[in-house]
Amino acid sequence: MAMTNSLKKSISHVIFDLDDTLLKTDDIVNKVLKVYLNKYGKEWNSKGLQIVGKTPLEAAASLVDHYELQCSTQDLLSEITPMFSCQWHNIKALPGAYRLIKHFVSCDVPMALASNSPRSDIESKISYHKELKDSFSVIIGGDEVKNAKPSPEIFLEAAKRLNSDPSRCLVVEDSIPGVISGKAAGMQVLAVPSHREKVELFGSADEVINSLFDFDPERWGLPSFSDWIEKTLPTKPWFIGGPVIKGFGRGSKLLGIPTANLAVDKFSDEISEMSSGVYFGWASLSNKGIYKMVMSVGWNPYFDNTEKTMEPWLLHEFKEDFYGDELRLAVIGYIRPEANFPTLESLIARIREDGRIAEKALDLPLYATYKEEEFLNSLA
Numbered sequence: 001m002a003m004t005n006s007l008k009k010s011i012s013h014v015i016f017d018l019d020d021t022l023l024k025t026d027d028i029v030n031k032v033l034k035v036y037l038n039k040y041g042k043e044w045n046s047k048g049l050q051i052v053g054k055t056p057l058e059a060a061a062s063l064v065d066h067y068e069l070q071c072s073t074q075d076l077l078s079e080i081t082p083m084f085s086c087q088w089h090n091i092k093a094l095p096g097a098y099r100l101i102k103h104f105v106s107c108d109v110p111m112a113l114a115s116n117s118p119r120s121d122i123e124s125k126i127s128y129h130k131e132l133k134d135s136f137s138v139i140i141g142g143d144e145v146k147n148a149k150p151s152p153e154i155f156l157e158a159a160k161r162l163n164s165d166p167s168r169c170l171v172v173e174d175s176i177p178g179v180i181s182g183k184a185a186g187m188q189v190l191a192v193p194s195h196r197e198k199v200e201l202f203g204s205a206d207e208v209i210n211s212l213f214d215f216d217p218e219r220w221g222l223p224s225f226s227d228w229i230e231k232t233l234p235t236k237p238w239f240i241g242g243p244v245i246k247g248f249g250r251g252s253k254l255l256g257i258p259t260a261n262l263a264v265d266k267f268s269d270e271i272s273e274m275s276s277g278v279y280f281g282w283a284s285l286s287n288k289g290i291y292k293m294v295m296s297v298g299w300n301p302y303f304d305n306t307e308k309t310m311e312p313w314l315l316h317e318f319k320e321d322f323y324g325d326e327l328r329l330a331v332i333g334y335i336r337p338e339a340n341f342p343t344l345e346s347l348i349a350r351i352r353e354d355g356r357i358a359e360k361a362l363d364l365p366l367y368a369t370y371k372e373e374e375f376l377n378s379l380a
């Protein structure tokens, strides 16, 4: 949702949710629930039951009810809690989370962490992320207030401990209970939905963004980032490779933009960890050479794909197909979030613009240096 300038507020404090806002907890949740439910002859379906943003007790009660388990909520919690605890060290930070927190620390913006998880779980989860651990002036768990989210209590308590007026606090949340809680507390709310199919339900948030890469602090009166360069954001380099397969077939036919697709099943974990959006970098093709590349990761809203995919477009005119050839990619920067377009022409125009941005940015020494990577050169 676009935010008009008239809505821009002077924010002085930022309050973050933790799970699936800063840390990618849902991978662990899916993993643990799959194992647990299997044991009782049930199959976990992450798209069925919504437990995002709930307290452990509420989530456990929903599970017992939804899967008709022959146990009490407390029994389930007792069995499952240790299963989660031994997975906390595997939780990864969401793309852009460290960058954002580091930025606010360096600009002296006071931050709080307010999560429906028990305080001890929060402490244990962030103990594996030194970039987050000491960055918050206030940390509050769901067990430290009477009423958890969607009650406003936890955010109001955070504002109080930050010595801030609620109206000067910005809440950053991935879940609907969290957004409701923040708005009920009289705060500005920035939503970064962790489940894309529910995006339309975030209407009460003041702004909805695709990923933390798209957080623009300036819109809230907070200090702006200075790491964007030539309309691109350098990201942690990501190296992948495999044989080129036939894609949807629409790249060259419908768009006039031939993509070189890789079999995504080999990289499903990596793709799941990446925020959707348009990225760029270098591509090496066996026996051909190294080329500039721009790539979309996500569901391509215009075509409404059901699976998250990646579709690299090599910025070079090839005379023939190269299906089956080995392709290696060094993904090194981000351009923009995925977006829907009213017409095919506007989609094509935007992809071509992405190509021009990538083409120009890759000549910058910061990005050009990756062309020398052994990973790419050992193939070309």
Ligand SMILES: [Mg+2]
Residues within 6 Å of the ligand: 017, 018, 019, 020, 021, 052, 053, 173, 174, 175, 178
């Ligand atoms: Mg959350």
